[in-house]
Amino acid sequence: MGLLNAAQVAWRAVRCYQSPKSWLSTKTSLLGGNNIFLMGPPGAGKTTVGRMVAHRLGLPAVDVDDDVLEATWKMPVAAKLAAVGGERFLAEEGQVLCNFSASGCVVSLTGSNPLHASAMEHVKENGLVIYLDVDGEDIIQRLARMKVNRIVGQEAGLSMRDILRYRKQFYEKWLDMRVLCGAGDTVEEVAEKVLKAVERYQNHASERYVSTRSNCTASSNHETHFSDVVVEGLAPDRGLYVPQKGFPRLDAREWQRLASMSYPERALVLLEKCIHPVDVPASDLRKMVFKAYGENFSSEAVAPVKHLIGSQYVQELFHGPTASFKDLALQLMPQLFSHCLPPMCNYLILVATSGDTGSAVLSGFSGLGGSDARRTGVLVFFPEEGVSEIQKLQMTSYREANARAVSVRSDFDFCQRAIKRMFGASGLTGHLAVEYGTVLSTANSINWARLLPQVVYHCSAYLDLLREGVVSFGEPVDVSIPSGNFGNAMSALYAKQMGIPIRKVICASNHNRILADVITTGECDLRGRRLMASLSPAIDILKSSNLERFIFHVSDGDGHLVADLFTRLDTHQHFQVPERLHRRIQQDVLAGWCSEDDCLATIRSVHKQTGYILDTHTAVAKAVADRLHDGSCPLVVCSTAHYGKFAPAVFKALQLGEAPDDPLTQLRKLGSAASGPGTHRRMTECLTERGGGTHSVCVADYSAMVDEVERTIQDSFLKVM
Template sequence: MSRLISAGARYLKHRLFHMNVCDSSLISVNGKCVLSCLRTFPFYKHPLSSLSTLCSLMDEKNIVLLGAPGAGKTTVGVILGQLTGLPMIDIAELLENTWHMSVTQKLQEIGDELFLQEEGEILKRFSITRSIIALTGSNPMHPQSMYHIKKNGIVVYLDVPLKDLLERLEGMKIDHIVGLRPGVPMQEILQSRQQFYHMWYDIRVLCQFGDSAETVAEKVLDGLKRHQGSEMFISTRSTAKSPELMKDPSSFTDVLIEGLALDGGLYVPADSLPEMTVGEWQRLVEAPYTERAQVLLERSVHPDDVPAVKLREMVKRAYGQNFACNRIAPIRHLTDNQFLLELFHGPTASFKDFALQLLPQLFAYCMPRTCSYLILMTTSGDTGSAVLDGISCLSDNDKQRISVLIFFPEEGISQIQKEQMISYEGKNVKTVGVKSNFDFCQTAIKQIFTNPDYTGFLTVEYGSALSTANSINWACLLLQVIYHASAYLDLIKQGIITFGDPVDVCIPTGNFGNILAAVYAKCMGIPIRKFICASNQNNALTDFIRTGKYDLRYRIVTASLSPGLDVLRSSNVERYLHLVAHGDGQLVRELFSQLDESKHFQVPNTLLKRIQHNFVSDWCSEKECLAAIYSVHKSTGYILDPHTAVAKVVADRQQDWSCPVIISSTAHPCKFTAGVLQALRVKEISQHPSDQLQMLNSLNSLPSVHKAVLERIGKSQAQKKEACPADPSAIMDTIENFIQQKFMRVV
């Protein structure tokens, strides 16, 4: 029997207070009579925090404890009362005093439907402030009463493992709750109630099996501190030592909307990412991808920016029927101790779908409705179609105020990637090819974001503000952390490892965002040992990790079969250097100013040692990439896309085979059909993308051809293709022309 049961038994045996008050006086005095019969608990200092500060932040709010029967709401409420000195109210006891009979007797007497109605009506007339309230397990099933309670309360959900709940209820001999009837298992009732708990909570406390009541109470207080506080973000180039010293610290909403910091740096959390305990991670092993995403986002996005209930709605929409595999990001054994993390089951068949199915929903929720927004971005291929698909899922009203303009290197992406993007053309979206490479496009767009004269002109003249949706945007990067954590949990679920066993990850890397998301997963508690950075012949990252020298002076981008890696200046390297430099914004500013001015920098030796402690890197030639696709298909029947093949080659060279290595399969092979067919030694290859897809499909290999890509290619034929010269002023003119067409001119 858990320690929480023991604490509950002690409470029931030695009742700390009794409420002897009649129904009429309880309701008519509007809470005053309730207060007169409560005892405030002796206050003592909590070892983890200043509770006086917490209480002052809460103003007149109640702490409302919500959870299933047996979750320990009353027991934890008593301890919270002792810790804070606030009065504690047990709703079950209040009901019993009102009805003059036990809750079980009342339920047996009138049945489920009338019980919920009467219970809800009493709660609706209940009024009190600055107290701890322990709800019954069925209170959340009455919407009107919960709206009433939530108005003056911070609702804390004690999310206890089902196994623990069943054990407690058996020990407490609970044999009658709402919904329980012959032939219906208690487990089914508890699972069905989760939907009601998810509707109301502000804070979720993820309890571990066997947690003591004291531990849970401390978690509640930690959650309340976070809820009542704020989470700030800073630029990687900020020289302030703390957010308090910054002129304008930013919230999650700010960084989501702004995308790029005004000083040219990238936004990062002012404090470290929240680290989850081993027990909390273990709670998620059996959870579906959507629940894993929900928990990690709740820990990383402040409820003032996006409440938990809104996050849940977004997560369900983002990772639902639009993914071809119901496991969303499945992990597949490839060979020996190598595993593929399949990130291509989304609607546009690339890893970018994981961020960009949810990011537009965040935009629509957080963006002020007084302004129109243009999501301005550049892509090396996959990001473009992913954000266009995400935007297409928004409501018509949101599409009226949010538009997308995407620039891409005209000859730097695959034909199928180009056809995918063009197929989304519409009133609020546009794609434009640029007669240059990705680095030029990215630099031009970053310069526009840091040009206050131009951005100010767009706002004043057209009432339109700019934002971005690639991995420059912190929110995009955050959403990628989830699948790296999920892959590790799936290896546990499959019995390959147990929690704490190390793994390596090998990721084909262009702009450094995907691999940085894996670094952040480690910061949150996933035990990743080594990060293997895989490059193609555009191998500036390989040289940087090996030498600490980022040198672009004598390099030009070479087009390849893996265009997502055709990047020399990788934006998210800046975020990683800020992390390993322990937030030294001055150093980061100096390094990237030098890169801007002279196209190279050298990190100090101390920093290089930290980088090489975690990272190894290598690169793969075109010939080796093609050979890897062929050999893997011949031996396993599985087809790798060129980016994944690059990672496979590098993993073979760099892993030491002492632990599993997870290779990120970042795109479906059908997106790069011409190169894949060449690798598989098909002699006659059609120039038409639709024909190439049919040829690939005829091989009957894994993975099967992506149906959504097939559908998209068929829609692209009638769309007009547009290109512009490699001239920043031409790009600015294109932006203004698009805004003129989309948004009403301000008079």
Template sequence: MFHVVQHQPVRLLTQTNLSSTWLKLMLSRPTALVWIWKSWSSSHSLVGNKNIILMGPPGAGKTTVGRIVAQKLDRPAVDIDDDVLEAAWNTSVSDKLRDVGSEQFLEEEGKALLKFSASGSVISLTGSNPMHAASMQHVKRSGIVVYLDVPTAVIMSRLQSMKVDRIVGQAPGVSLKDILQFRKQFYQRWHDIRVLCAGGVSAEAVAEKVLDAVKRYQNSQLETFVSTRSSRSEGSTGRDSDKYFSDVITEGLAPDGGLFVPQRGLPKFTAGEWQSLIEASYIERAQVVLERCIHPADIPASKLAEIIGTAYGENFTCSRIAPVRHLAGNQFLLELFHGPTASFKDFALQLVPHMFAYCIPRSCNYLVLVATSGDTGSAVLDGFSRLHDTDKQRIAVMNFFPEDGVSPIQKWQMIGCQKENAWSVGVKSDFDFCQTAIKQLFTNPDYTGFLTVEYGTALAAANSINWARLLPQVVYHASAYLDLVQQGTIPFGSPVDVCIPTGNFGNILAALYAKRMGIPIRRCVCASNENNVLTDFIRTGVYDLRARKLIPTLSPAVDILKSSNLERYLYMIAQEDGQLVTHLYDQLENQGHFQLGRDLLGRLQQDLVAGWCSEEECLAAIHSVYSTTGYILDTHTAVAKVVADRLQDRSCPVIISSTAHYSKFAPAILRALRIAEINQSPVSQLHLLSSYGPLPPVHWGLLETLKKRGHEDHQVCAADMSVLMSHIETLIQSHFMKVL
């Protein structure tokens, strides 16, 4: 065992000198004693006897930051290089590496760390320690591992100034940049906390960030959730009533009918932190953002990294996951259709099922209920079908969709995505009925209680009313902006507009959240089709459903009159006034309309502008873009393109969310492009489109799904709550064992 060496440039009070200092102060300055004792107990209560373990690449500043953190906490500081390895080897680390080579060095370094033990210290690891699994398991058991995440370009610059041109594990012919990138997988595996360290930030500032991050890690009660219909004075009334991320992902809807939101709001990133992600991959950006939004007590960082890697590693046809493509002028397309079911819903629904399976208790079965206007259904079915078999035995999905309110290909796809734990039911009504019915089921305690007692089954939601659905969408809006900076289109800090085809308000809300978190979005453009209730609302402040009937259009995902996630946005701009939100939605429910006050409307219009697009304009936009660029827009993206053309003031770039692949709407696309008569099967329509060599190509995953399972049957039911409840119970009976 190695002795801990204490670096003490300034010491206020340590465990070793506590008794003598106490005696002197008792005799001379009893008031000072009280102050110093409080200071000591406060700093030591932060992590108790745990170590704070700093990890990161060489040049990250671990030693310097570790000494500052140790001084601030009045704890011993240990540098593994200086205090452990060189003491054990009686030679410098660089000489050891030169003498034995990388492979043996890693083994001997790991053995030395296995013999090391300390408590209540701040430990700075070597850059290569994380590459030795056994020793990292040993050291991780003693404390909290903090990853100092410094951009590779900054590390390269620092190492160059230090005249370091080779590091441990770097084989001949492998560049320094490549080995630094290779090492990231080990840092991802072991860290409990990540601290972004932008270039130019002082070691003192990094040390403060480390302390803040440790405080957050130690106190999950800072990150509770409340309903949009709760007042500020209510908040959390006690530990038993607190709601955490693992609760809201399973419960979906708040008990009072409102939607869950973080009590303290979303985390804010500094400009430097965002800039540190410019060169990062999409998966790396997702990990950083989601780690800050999901407390590690709910999902540890290493598990979250595993889930993100599973969701985006191989399931997307484009390696960039959500690429940004230049369309024309200063318009750009954010392509969100490269997932397995060809829509933006895949970004959340390849991720959420694995989060859900991790968070739910093992003692209960869960039935996930979904209402969809088109894309959500197949995305949910596909996502939950990718769970491990043991999870599929306790998690089932039932998807309700308007039988005649989705495109033929969307229907084929939803039917084709049915699996052993996932079913689709067509409802003889519209999406609003399906969504309202599910809300009523969740807020019916007699029915939910019956399912729990009789079948040991709880209900859960995977619609965009579920908070976990929104978080992955925040990531791609932030990533799109960073891509424009990376491409040299704009300097960081220069604003952009985003234009999003909007029905249920979830996607555009995610962009508004990204703006609140520090992405320089100037304004969000809400694009509606002929169901333009949101356009009217944003322009006037009046949300009026009286005398409105849903109009089936060529862009069915926007065919929504009651936009659920709008409630979250109103809660945000109303400064968390749940009583006001409750009043507004009671009015909507009872009278069919509500109106915002002048102040609230003013805040809304600082964020949002809106327009709408007719069916003829939608088809004309598809034809025009194809004629001039060879690129095919889907019907929803075309709606956004029309509105962007109309409302864009040309003073800054606009990012148009391309929310689905045109393959899902082949009949409308064929009609817009004036190609052929469309009285063919969905598979034939896709083959016909493919013969024209379109850009982007026909979505192969969708084509394969339609080929294999396009003719399977599905259930259809009347728009009656009792009928829906009967279907749910039948599914539970067939999939889950009855509780005896």
């Protein structure tokens, strides 16, 4: 909003008069006849970047301040603002933009244009809106150099930082694509990012997903995108979906920008980079993310990192409504699922759980409203004797017609095998589609929309350490994760692919140590192996689904190899990875296991030293890390559940005597013994208000489980006549 002399104003007024209706380009841009609109606060460099981008593309550059407003008003913008005041200025500025017409141009908006809804609706109809998300300190320094100390809408008493924070919500409301700028990025670097954003937007087809059992280099007439894989869950060849091009990589300055942001802000930026706006528009994604990570989490930090002992830190992933790390994905995944649902079908979400997934799925999907809730049912299968009492109470407290949990007199692997068989049974899926208009899908970590949000918290853990000065960007950390299905560990490897310097992922198992064996020996052998119940039931798994994604990842997308290995596992209960691949596996991952006694001893030791109480799964991760981590870099231990979910085992570990029968009394007694973390409020409320009760128990028979599926559909949806 610089001042212009009278000659400049007059010349621009003449130019506007000669072309009163529109700016027209005779060239075809990347977006056809549509415009590229650059949006951001004053000082973001919109005008300079706009000219550079226009030059690179051979298109006209239009600056709304200089070329539109001043030409229309026949006076400098600053003079107009002084004459009419801020509120009227915004209204008149917006009206001018509503009447503005251009085609095939690069248009630099004013910093205040996004505050006028009608004007921005007009803009969105005429092109692509790119938000220059520039570091706030860079903005303030530029404005100081320009001798700008107030901007439109800034009231007395508000600092420049305050007004910039306030405006951010409007920029995020209207953007199509975000250009995240690192501190100190040059205008040339920003212009290059804009060009890449435009190219990405118009090339939706390139963001394909492939099955882990397909050759990702092969061409296909069928393009599968994010919105498809969210709804489908499992690929038609029974493989798992992965992005063909892998994950986008952020540079150091971009990561450093994210370090100062809140968890929802970090999640939004990272997910925008992973989900094409054609699948989920950025404005919709923002609403979902801020709903997912809001007041439903008992910690404002969502997934805080706290110092534990020495160079060890614990990331608390249990502050969501069901006190499990699964909430970090399952408060968001149902919203993504409902957004991507095609019309005219009902969907039944089938879930097999070894403990925490069940209640997290039921909680997440219960948050849907309106037609989304009416079209979506949830059926959870869990092992009757394979979960803790509190986990069982959490799941069975949901009694809505279209959301229920059924226990099975078997183990998790049986439940998971049965569900995979249902997805592959064309006779069954066809019957459900024809008879009830219902399609099956899943919310287990085989579903990409379940796994993707988990990448965020691994990134966030490093960013917390960066913000607190524990590391400088680029310095490595190790991560120890209690794992049964390998989804949590796989998401850490994807965070590494995005640029987080994770040196080693430590995969920690209990005495059901299949993953530890695969990683240390290269052999997966289920022959004659029985699942043994443990104190850490969420990782009581023998057949790990996400092991497929891992082998696909380390084999550079060799779908033929993955298909061969997992077909052998299905038919012969065994496979051995090639030696070269085994060496590659051990470059990324270390693995070990601990006994039940080791688990309890770790809980007792940590509490004695610090007063902090670990749950049984976090204790497994720490016990294994204590053996494998060399101490040369910080270690983040993923705390995947609140200790209250496994209270009897914790009572035993802390030698507090026999645990009371009442779960609420268990929670209160443990809470009084802990310096941290505190009693989980939402878990306590759930047990107080909803309680448990009787629930359906199914025999370990595939046909009986199919009957439960059909019964749930009948209860959930109107039968198609």
